[in-house]
Amino acid sequence: MGYGNLFAYGTLMSEDIFQQVVGRSGIGNEAILKGFMRRGLRGLSYPGMIANQQESVRGLIYHQLSQFEFDRLDTFEGSMYYRRNVQVLLNEQVIPCFTYVLRDQYHNLLAENDWNFSEFLRDRSQQFGQDYDGWTNL
16 A cells, blocks of 8 residues: 555656656556646756646646655655645546645746646756756665
8 A cells, every 4th residue: 555646747757757766667647736837947957836826737646656655756856845735636536646846945946937848858858867966865
């Protein structure tokens, strides 16, 4: 039995990145988180997400992660993000999940536009592997 579900909205939607971070493969289900917005972060290849009642974020739910796997995710996400409980819509069902939200002191990094996962996979995933500090502590 797992510890909890993860709502991923950024780089962890990549199967390769998810497997490297968590230590196993996972298949995510497409879902929507209402009341939040995702934006790219200026000068970085990954996004941040903050509360915003007028918007919603599309992402993936990974089911039944263990406490050990969430410990690895906490380490990977680092000091810029905090883990919180959210309610996510999956096929019109509400599913409790954990997700990672950008801390207030980093809101100034938020770009104007939504972060694009397809663009990340096409153009920036190699850069992310080289410049993201979260890898160093895993």
